[in-house]
Amino acid sequence: MHDILRTFAERVQAAAAARTPLCLRAGGTKDFYGNTPRGEILDPRVWSGIEDYEPSELVMTVRAGTPLAEVEATLAAQDQMLAFEPPHFGAGATLGGCVAAGIAGPRRASSGYTYGSLRDFVLGTRLLDGHGRLLRCGGTVMKNVAGYDVSRVLAGSLGVLGLIVDVSIKVLPRPRAEATLQFECDEPTALDRLNDWGGEPLPLSASAWQDGCLRLRLSGSEAGVRSAVLRLGGERLPEAVAQAYWQDVREQSLPFFAGNTPLWRIAVPSTAEPLALEGAMQVEWGGGQRWLRSDLPAADIRARAQALGGHATLFRGGDRGQGVFTPLSPALHAIHQRLKAEFDPAGVFNPGRLIRDL
Amino acid sequence: MDDSAVIESRPEVIDGLRRLLPARALLVAAEDTRPYECDGLTLIRQRPMAVALPETEAQVVAILKLCHAHQVPVVPRGAGTGLAGSALPHAGGVLLSLAKFNRILGVDRRGRTATVQPGVRNLAISEAAAPFGLYYAPDPSSQIACTIGGNVAENSGGVHCLKYGLTLHNVLRVRGYTSAGEPVEFGSLAPDAAGLDLLALVIGSEGMLALTTEVTVRLVPRPTVARCLMASFADVGDAGDAVAALIAAGIIPAGLEMMDQAATRLVEPFAKAGYDLEAAAVLLCESDGTVDEVEAEIAHMSQVLRDARATRLQVSTSEAERLTFWAGRKNAFPAAGRAAPAYYCTDGTIPRKHIGQMLKSIQAMEQRFGLACPNVFHAGDGNLHPLVLFDDSDPDSVARAEAFGAEILEESVRLGGTVTGEHGVGVEKLNQMCSQFDRATLDAFLGVKRAFDPAGTLNPGKVIPSLHRCAEYGRQRVTGGAVSFPDLPRF
Numbered sequence: 001m002h003d004i005l006r007t008f009a010e011r012v013q014a015a016a017a018a019r020t021p022l023c024l025r026a027g028g029t030k031d032f033y034g035n036t037p038r039g040e041i042l043d044p045r046v047w048s049g050i051e052d053y054e055p056s057e058l059v060m061t062v063r064a065g066t067p068l069a070e071v072e073a074t075l076a077a078q079d080q081m082l083a084f085e086p087p088h089f090g091a092g093a094t095l096g097g098c099v100a101a102g103i104a105g106p107r108r109a110s111s112g113y114t115y116g117s118l119r120d121f122v123l124g125t126r127l128l129d130g131h132g133r134l135l136r137c138g139g140t141v142m143k144n145v146a147g148y149d150v151s152r153v154l155a156g157s158l159g160v161l162g163l164i165v166d167v168s169i170k171v172l173p174r175p176r177a178e179a180t181l182q183f184e185c186d187e188p189t190a191l192d193r194l195n196d197w198g199g200e201p202l203p204l205s206a207s208a209w210q211d212g213c214l215r216l217r218l219s220g221s222e223a224g225v226r227s228a229v230l231r232l233g234g235e236r237l238p239e240a241v242a243q244a245y246w247q248d249v250r251e252q253s254l255p256f257f258a259g260n261t262p263l264w265r266i267a268v269p270s271t272a273e274p275l276a277l278e279g280a281m282q283v284e285w286g287g288g289q290r291w292l293r294s295d296l297p298a299a300d301i302r303a304r305a306q307a308l309g310g311h312a313t314l315f316r317g318g319d320r321g322q323g324v325f326t327p328l329s330p331a332l333h334a335i336h337q338r339l340k341a342e343f344d345p346a347g348v349f350n351p352g353r354l355i356r357d358l
Numbered sequence: 359m360d361d362s363a364v365i366e367s368r369p370e371v372i373d374g375l376r377r378l379l380p381a382r383a384l385l386v387a388a389e390d391t392r393p394y395e396c397d398g399l400t401l402i403r404q405r406p407m408a409v410a411l412p413e414t415e416a417q418v419v420a421i422l423k424l425c426h427a428h429q430v431p432v433v434p435r436g437a438g439t440g441l442a443g444s445a446l447p448h449a450g451g452v453l454l455s456l457a458k459f460n461r462i463l464g465v466d467r468r469g470r471t472a473t474v475q476p477g478v479r480n481l482a483i484s485e486a487a488a489p490f491g492l493y494y495a496p497d498p499s500s501q502i503a504c505t506i507g508g509n510v511a512e513n514s515g516g517v518h519c520l521k522y523g524l525t526l527h528n529v530l531r532v533r534g535y536t537s538a539g540e541p542v543e544f545g546s547l548a549p550d551a552a553g554l555d556l557l558a559l560v561i562g563s564e565g566m567l568a569l570t571t572e573v574t575v576r577l578v579p580r581p582t583v584a585r586c587l588m589a590s591f592a593d594v595g596d597a598g599d600a601v602a603a604l605i606a607a608g609i610i611p612a613g614l615e616m617m618d619q620a621a622t623r624l625v626e627p628f629a630k631a632g633y634d635l636e637a638a639a640v641l642l643c644e645s646d647g648t649v650d651e652v653e654a655e656i657a658h659m660s661q662v663l664r665d666a667r668a669t670r671l672q673v674s675t676s677e678a679e680r681l682t683f684w685a686g687r688k689n690a691f692p693a694a695g696r697a698a699p700a701y702y703c704t705d706g707t708i709p710r711k712h713i714g715q716m717l718k719s720i721q722a723m724e725q726r727f728g729l730a731c732p733n734v735f736h737a738g739d740g741n742l743h744p745l746v747l748f749d750d751s752d753p754d755s756v757a758r759a760e761a762f763g764a765e766i767l768e769e770s771v772r773l774g775g776t777v778t779g780e781h782g783v784g785v786e787k788l789n790q791m792c793s794q795f796d797r798a799t800l801d802a803f804l805g806v807k808r809a810f811d812p813a814g815t816l817n818p819g820k821v822i823p824s825l826h827r828c829a830e831y832g833r834q835r836v837t838g839g840a841v842s843f844p845d846l847p848r849f
């Protein structure tokens with residue numbers, strides 16, 4: 001084991017022996033997300049650097065403490081990208097934190113490659129668990145069904161199973177061409193169109209509706225984007241304006257996201273009707289992700305999300321004491337408890353961050 | 359559970375099953391259970407204590423509860439096309455067939471999803487979605503026969519996975535039961551269900567974590583057009599380099615498959631695909647999308663392939679011709695079945711850059727083991743399917759075939775890859791799991807198993823080798839050089 005990792009492992013074992021919680025935290029850009037962090041800080045940023053990257057293998061293996069910006073710049077130099085377009089939410093974002101948070105950006109709703117959540121691109125990890133064991137799950141190849149896919153479970157785990165040490169991530173070539181189209185329409189019309197177009201072979205790579213305006217991004221080959229633009233009509237945004245807009249959607253820097261009103265992320269099947277809840281709305285991911293700024297009681301918002309076949313997360317602000325995620329069914333909760341006990345029996349890693357009593 | 363134990367037939371369990379199921383749904387006599395004694399890995403067989411073919415979910419739950427109470431192993435089974443023995447029955451267990459759960463519960467055109475029972479065949483989903491211009495993307499070569507329940511359990515792939523993803527990327531939700539018969543639902547129609555992503559664990563878990571009774575898959579729009587490029591190479595190394603060159607040029611083909619000369623010569627008499635039989639290797643490279651898009655991409659691919667020393671290029675000019683190009687590739691396994699008394703297909707996956715080197719190593723092994731081994735594979739993913747041809751009536755030939763397969767898997771691990779890209783570990787690759795993973799990681803897998811199935815009754819003994827087994831395997835490898843299989847107890 002590398003000296004730095006040995007230090008981490010000793011720290012974990014000591015914390016387990018003393019039953020003192022550890023708060024896994026690198027740049028702290030996602031401190032706002034999930035249930036309130038607690039515990040002594042373990043900062044993985046000393047474990048930084050790109051371990052392996054061969055563009056023709058479409059894989060990059062990265063130490064968890066590596067700045068996300070460094071990862072993206074290295075990929076961009078080879079005309080490649082992280083296809084899930086993760087938000088950074090600040091200059092200090094690291095790849096490990098990004099994977100642990102599991103949050104994807106606008107490109108999540110890509111139809112070109114049909115998938116785009118962060119976990120879809122995780123190929124392998126090394127994990128330091130609560131026993132101080134360094135586990136190597138998954139691998140660096142495109143397809144791998146040897147053993148359980150523990151790596152992908154770490155995506156979005158908010159660190160509750162252990163410290164993600166390295167991640168091997170699948171990367172993709174950057175699209176050769178992009179175009180953003182804009183349409184004036186109300187929310188029901190936007191949802192209708194998004195679901196209609198989603199069923200056509202169009203190279204959609206992002207969508208956002210807000211305040212009577214639907215914007216669509218197309219990504220692919222020159223020819224594919226050109227024919228889609230002809231097919232869809234609408235007003236084409238200048239490329240610089242478009243790029244700035246999608247960057248703002250990704251980083252939540254649009255005026256919609258400013259201010260202190262609680263921000264809810266409501267995930268629903270894309271065909272779900274408008275939420276019709278009091279508050280400002282932004283629709284993304286072809287209709288599957290709806291952002292809501294609202295002071296309504298959590299119970300009302302959760303009930304509405306559930307009625308539409310989805311779930312609601314108190315993403316930013318609001319009263320976080322009651323738990324920000326949708327509670328699990330008893331059967332699933334029991335599995336979570338047992339998984340936590342297997343990986344982190346002393347309960348040292350990020351207690352309560354993902355599930356309040358774990 | 360110790361995988362060498364042989365448990366006696368237990369009348370109280372059989373009686374219990376008789377009370378739960380109509381006579382037609384329970385098989386106990388040896389001649390009735392024999393058809394279930396293996397899956398697609400025919401080298402290893404074991405009859406179960408009983409075969410249950412439930413017809414309702416209530417019966418499924420009752421069987422699970424009964425077996426759980428009596429600590430009897432339950433092995434789920436779909437179509438039995440799996441190639442790793444994941445559905446191999448347990449001597450003292452119940453084989454639970456989901457064959458009767460074969461209804462498509464709904465296709466949602468607007469939402470682009472299909473909700474189906476686990477026994478629905480892979481191809482049947484795409485057929486049901488076809489009127490809406492949609493299809494289910496993962497297309498294993500066995501798609502006419504294999505079931506979505508089996509696909510979920512194995513995280514199956516197909517020739518279009520490089521671009522469209524594996525089962526994992528195309529399944530939204532799995533509903534089912536734990537080994538104790540408790541209802542569970544993983545994932546959801548909405549993105550990113552709450553909690554840990556247990557769906558990602560259940561997919562590819564080889565039926566060991568939960569029993570699936572309903573699956574919702576994502577459907578995708580059928581591209582306007584697809585065309586396939588067939589490229590010949592004078593050397594397998596060149597073909598391997600061409601694969602890397604395509605990816606490096608920023609191209610993600612809809613399909614990228616390779617066949618070596620032994621494979622093209624094997625399938626051509628049946629498929630009449632027009633393969634270049636003089637070429638050392640043939641690449642099939644597909645482009646899909648709109649008409650303009652495909653035209654531009656085919657031109658780009660052709661240029662890259664020519665620069666990568668392709669000796670001949672041919673582009674399909676019609677849908678019929680495209681399907682002919684694929685026919686040979688998709689029928690490689692049946693062709694192998696006709697060319698030799700038996701074939702043994704392994705499933706290692708390696709970094710693409712090592713493809714040429716791997717094929718050369720396999721050629722050397724052909725000499726060493728005295729068996730032929732044509733190669734077909736998902737080149738874009740680096741997923742090999744060497745087909746070791748052998749004679750299953752000759753024990754020595756069987757032993758050599760098994761040793762050959764094991765050697766290929768070991769080589770895959772050495773090259774930085776994995777022992778299985780899409781077929782699963784089952785019982786077949788238990789030994790090589792000892793080479794791929796250290797004990798701590800294998801123990802963590804056992805922890806995952808316990809978290810889902812504390813009693814250990816759901817498909818026990820698969821995927822994760824015991825400490826003892828790895829020690830035994832290590833000893834053999836040290837003393838024998840190459841592994842000798844005949845005296846190795848498999849159970």
Ligand SMILES: Cc1cc2nc3c(=O)[nH]c(=O)nc-3n(C[C@H](O)[C@H](O)[C@H](O)COP(=O)(O)OP(=O)(O)OC[C@H]3O[C@@H](n4cnc5c(N)ncnc54)[C@H](O)[C@@H]3O)c2cc1C
Pocket residue numbers: 397398433434435436437438439440441444445456476497498499500503504505506507508509510511512513514515516517564565566568569570571691692780781817
């Ligand atoms: C000719 C041929 C070609 C093939 N080509 C490919 C290919 O291109 N790509 C590929 O990935 N595979 C391929 N395979 C392998 C095989 O078809 C797949 O693994 C397939 O997914 C198995 O499906 P099945 O219904 O036959 O499952 P089975 O073999 O019956 O079972 C497989 C596993 O699934 C479990 N299982 C089945 N149903 C359930 C359920 N409802 N709940 C929980 N567990 C369940 C079983 O316990 C077992 O562990 C091929 C096989 C053959 C014979």
